Amino acid sequence: MSLVLDLLSGLMLVSGAILVVISGVGLLRFPDFYSRIQAAGMTDTLCMILILGGLMLQADSLGVVAKLLFTLVFLFFTAPAASHALTKTARQCKLSPWRSDKEGDSSQP
Amino acid sequence: MNTAYALILPWLVKELDVLKYAVSLTGIMAAIWLLLSGQWTHAILVPLGGVSVALTVYLAYRMRILDREGLPIHLLIPILKYLPWLLMEVVKANLVVARHIVLGRKSLSPRICRLDTTQETDLGRVFLANSITLTPGTVTVYVREKEVWFYALTEELEQGVLSGEMDRRVTRLEGEP
Numbered sequence: 132m133s134l135v136l137d138l139l140s141g142l143m144l145v146s147g148a149i150l151v152v153i154s155g156v157g158l159l160r161f162p163d164f165y166s167r168i169q170a171a172g173m174t175d176t177l178c179m180i181l182i183l184g185g186l187m188l189q190a191d192s193l194g195v196v197a198k199l200l201f202t203l204v205f206l207f208f209t210a211p212a213a214s215h216a217l218t219k220t221a222r223q224c225k226l227s228p229w230r231s232d233k234e235g236d237s238s239q240p
Numbered sequence: 241m242n243t244a245y246a247l248i249l250p251w252l253v254k255e256l257d258v259l260k261y262a263v264s265l266t267g268i269m270a271a272i273w274l275l276l277s278g279q280w281t282h283a284i285l286v287p288l289g290g291v292s293v294a295l296t297v298y299l300a301y302r303m304r305i306l307d308r309e310g311l312p313i314h315l316l317i318p319i320l321k322y323l324p325w326l327l328m329e330v331v332k333a334n335l336v337v338a339r340h341i342v343l344g345r346k347s348l349s350p351r352i353c354r355l356d357t358t359q360e361t362d363l364g365r366v367f368l369a370n371s372i373t374l375t376p377g378t379v380t381v382y383v384r385e386k387e388v389w390f391y392a393l394t395e396e397l398e399q400g401v402l403s404g405e406m407d408r409r410v411t412r413l414e415g416e417p
Contacts, residue, residue, distance in 0.1 A: 180327075212373075215381075231349065
């Protein structure tokens with residue numbers, strides 16, 4: 132039983148880590164502010180769930196599981212608020228989204 | 241004795257609705273405190289925890305946030321039904337964004353678009369806006385009375401939101417206003 136749990140948690144941690152790396156690459160590769168927020172959003176959602184879930188399976192007491200669960204729930208509520216605040220501010224500062232036909236002059240505010 | 245009753249009774253009748261939420265908030269706070277501290281029998285810490293719970297509930301009462309919106313316990317069961325679907329959407333959208341990261345910027349076609357919404361309450365609108373933002377590839381930009389403006393990375397992700405599936409599910413979750 133513990134072998135199955137270890138395998139499952141290892142799988143979740145590894146896939147979470149791979150997704151974090153992909154999202155970090157996306158942060159560098161994507162063209163403008165809005166699309167970079169999307170790449171960063173990956174770490175806020177699936178990566179966070181996978182890594183915290185993998186750690187939860189490794190925990191040896193209920194208290195640790197509860198604390199990780201609270202972290203997950205709070206991140207689940209606060210991460211979209213942060214993304215939304217950033218996007219709304221960028222939009223109000225008249226930053227227009229990158230367009231593939233106007234390469235070059237779009238990332239300037 | 242009678243004067244005490246005469247003082248408390250009108251207040252109790254007036255605040256009966258609030259009292260329900262105060263009791264449930266006390267229960268939730270006590271449960272969280274016990275889980276996080278892990279102390280059940282300590283002679284100093286447990287009373288201090290009780291005091292902090294009471295202070296929190298009193299402050300929430302003073303701030304007048306002990307109501308349907310501030311403590312939506314009636315949504316607990318609908319949320320538990322909605323969450324698995326949302327998680328599936330989050331996973332799917334994550335894979336889509338990961339694919340676009342690998343494919344590079346040529347595969348992107350960003351756009352800002354509008355969705356007509358059908359929620360009745362502010363809480364429902366918040367749920368919808370947060371759900372849109374939680375799925376990577378789409379971010380809510382503006383929330384208005386009957387519409388939501390959101391940014392989408394590609395047409396595929398845009399259509400996923402515009403199909404209205406999420407809007408319908410959040411409206412069903414919200415239930416009776």
